[in-house]
Amino acid sequence: MPNTFQFELYEATEIQSKARIGLAGPAGSGKTWTGLLLATELAQGAPIIVIDSENRSSAKYAKDFLFKVLPLKAPYSPAQYVAAIKFAELQQPGVIFVDGISQAWAGEGGALEMADQAAARYQNNKFAGWRDVTPEHNKLVDSLVHCQTHLIISLRTKTEYILVDNGKGKTKPEKVGMAPIQREGMDYEMDIVLEMTIKHQALVSKTRMHSIDSKIYDPPTAELGKEILAWLSSGEIAPETIEEHTKDNLILFGQTLGLTPASIARELKKAELEFDPEQWDKMKTTLAASVAANP
Numbered sequence: 001m002p003n004t005f006q007f008e009l010y011e012a013t014e015i016q017s018k019a020r021i022g023l024a025g026p027a028g029s030g031k032t033w034t035g036l037l038l039a040t041e042l043a044q045g046a047p048i049i050v051i052d053s054e055n056r057s058s059a060k061y062a063k064d065f066l067f068k069v070l071p072l073k074a075p076y077s078p079a080q081y082v083a084a085i086k087f088a089e090l091q092q093p094g095v096i097f098v099d100g101i102s103q104a105w106a107g108e109g110g111a112l113e114m115a116d117q118a119a120a121r122y123q124n125n126k127f128a129g130w131r132d133v134t135p136e137h138n139k140l141v142d143s144l145v146h147c148q149t150h151l152i153i154s155l156r157t158k159t160e161y162i163l164v165d166n167g168k169g170k171t172k173p174e175k176v177g178m179a180p181i182q183r184e185g186m187d188y189e190m191d192i193v194l195e196m197t198i199k200h201q202a203l204v205s206k207t208r209m210h211s212i213d214s215k216i217y218d219p220p221t222a223e224l225g226k227e228i229l230a231w232l233s234s235g236e237i238a239p240e241t242i243e244e245h246t247k248d249n250l251i252l253f254g255q256t257l258g259l260t261p262a263s264i265a266r267e268l269k270k271a272e273l274e275f276d277p278e279q280w281d282k283m284k285t286t287l288a289a290s291v292a293a294n295p
Contacts (some may be wrong), residue, residue, distance in 0.1 A: 015236055016234070016235050016237050016238055022192070022193040023035055024154075024193060025196025026157050031155075033064075033200075034196065035097045035099060038152060039065075039150070044094060047091065048068065048094060049069075050069050050099050051072060051098045052072065053072040068093075075108055076104050078104050078110075079257070082139050082143045084292050089147065090288060094149065095152065097152045098153040101154065102155050105182045114132075114133045141189060155181065157181065192208070192209060204216075211231070212227065247275055257287060259287060267287055270290075271286045
C-alpha cells in the first residue's frame with residue numbers, strides 16, 4: 001500500500017507562545033487573586049477577561065485589578081465554557097482567566113452529571129454514557145489548548161484536614177488541597193501548574209519553564225508574572241494562521257459550539273445578519289454569544 005502521508009522535517013527553533021497556566025488549590029488559597037496578579041503582568045495593558053463560574057467572586061478584587069467579567073451560571077456544561085472562551089477570544093483580550101473550570105467537570109450540569117443522565121438513557125450503561133459526553137469535554141480541552149491568547153484556569157481541589165504543630169506543643173487542624181477536581185490529565189495541557197496552599201503559597205508542581213521548576217513562592221508576586229512573560233516572549237514569532245472567511249469555515253466554527261448549519265442560519269437571521277465576509281468577527285461573536293446565553 002503506497003504511503004499517502006506527507007511529512008516535513010525542519011530544524012527546531014524556539015518559538016514565542018501564549019501562556020497556559022493552571023492554579024489548583026482549596027477554597028481560600030488565593031487562586032483568584034493569583035490569577036489576576038499573573039494576568040495583569042501577562043496582559044501588558046491589554047484587556048483581561050475573567051470567565052467567572054464562582055458566583056462572581058472575582059468582582060471582590062475590582063479595586064485591585066482592572067478586568068472585565070463574563071459570568072457563567074448552571075448548568076455548567078463543557079459546551080457553555082467552549083462558547084464563553086470563543087466569545088472572549090473574539091474580544092481580543094490580552095488574557096482570558098477561566099476562574100472555576102472544575103464546575104465543567106463536577107458542577108451542576110457538568111460532565112459527571114451529564115454522563116449519569118446519558119447512562120440512564122442506555123439502561124444505566126456508564127460506558128455508553130461516557131461515549132456521548134467525552135467528545136463534549138474533549139472540545140473544552142481543545143479550546144484551552146488552542147486559545148489564541150494567554151490563558152489561566154483555576155481548579156478546585158479535594159479538601160482534607162491534617163493535624164499540624166501549632167508551635168505551642170499542641171496540634172491544630174489545617175486544610176490542605178488534594179487532587180484537582182477535573183478530568184485526570186488536565187494538568188498535562190498546561191505549561192505551568194501552581195499548587196496553592198491555604199497559606200497562599202504557590203508550589204510549581206509542573207512546568208516546561210526550567211528556571212522555576214519545583215520553586216515555592218510565598219506568596220507569588222508580580223515578579224513571577226514578569227518571569228513567565230519573558231520566557232514566553234523569547235524566540236521567533238510564530239507564523240500567523242490566516243483564516244479564510246468562507247461559509248464552510250463559519251459552519252466549522254459553529255460546529256465547535258455545537259450548532260448545526262440550520263441553527264447557524266437561524267441565529268444569524270435573528271441578529272439580522274446574512275453571510276458577509278466583511279462581517280466575519282460580528283457573525284462569530286453572534287454565534288458564540290447565542291450559545292453562551294443559552295447553555
